[in-house]
Amino acid sequence: MTGMHHMLAHFPVAFWALASLMILVGVLAKGWLADLCQAALLPVLILGVLGALATLLSGYGIWSLEALLHSPLTRNHLLMAFWSLAVYLILLVLVWVGGRDAFSGPRGLALVVLGLLGTWLFALTGTLGGHLAGAPTFFSALPRLLGWELYTTFYAPTWVLGVMVLLAIAAAVLGFRRLKRAHR
Numbered sequence: 001m002t003g004m005h006h007m008l009a010h011f012p013v014a015f016w017a018l019a020s021l022m023i024l025v026g027v028l029a030k031g032w033l034a035d036l037c038q039a040a041l042l043p044v045l046i047l048g049v050l051g052a053l054a055t056l057l058s059g060y061g062i063w064s065l066e067a068l069l070h071s072p073l074t075r076n077h078l079l080m081a082f083w084s085l086a087v088y089l090i091l092l093v094l095v096w097v098g099g100r101d102a103f104s105g106p107r108g109l110a111l112v113v114l115g116l117l118g119t120w121l122f123a124l125t126g127t128l129g130g131h132l133a134g135a136p137t138f139f140s141a142l143p144r145l146l147g148w149e150l151y152t153t154f155y156a157p158t159w160v161l162g163v164m165v166l167l168a169i170a171a172a173v174l175g176f177r178r179l180k181r182a183h184r
């Protein structure tokens with residue numbers, strides 16, 4: 001059954017990699033290729049999220065949660081998988097709601113930043129999966145250079161979580177204000 005998880009994991013990884021590339025081209029380039037990327041990004045994001053849900057479900061179906069949560073490496077793999085899913089879900093909503101407008105100005109910049117963040121997170125998810133399956137890659141050197149030790153549980157200090165909550169509240173307030181102004 002473990003082969004099922006290994007096989008399914010290719011879907012989110014492939015669709016998310018393609019989606020991030022399409023964001024870069026859709027926002028930073030001009031011409032027919034940029035148009036094509038803008039038009040086709042939404043289905044690619046939907047397929048990526050569906051693939052991730054299937055991969056997540058396969059993980060929970062195959063391995064016992066008790067065993068999974070005892071290893072820092074698996075805890076990190078799960079954490080990165082959920083962070084990746086969260087980032088690509090946000091991208092999906094932004095592109096769904098914003099349509100072509102999502103690719104220009106500050107909105108386009110937000111897509112690029114989130115696309116790069118998502119790429120980093122799903123690459124880490126796969127790297128940690130590779131470690132779990134006994135096939136580590138050279139990519140592991142990169143997080144280590146930045147001070148992330150893969151074999152120790154990743155954590156964010158409480159103050160970082162506090163700052164994230166404050167930023168989320170500020171973003172929501174700004175969004176509602178803009179919405180109000182647009183309806184006046």
Ligand code: HEM
Pocket residue numbers: 002005006009012013052055056057059060063068074077078081082084085125126127128129130132133134135
């Ligand atoms: C977006 C979600 C996920 C992605 C993209 C992903 C990706 C991967 C990848 C690429 C591998 C290595 C496979 C290989 O080398 O052939 C792997 C292994 C693994 N994953 Fe995930 N994973 C995800 C979610 C999960 C979840 C939710 C769990 C557990 C509930 C999980 C548990 C594991 C375990 C235990 C292994 C090691 C398998 C082995 O030793 O054979 N993964 N994963």
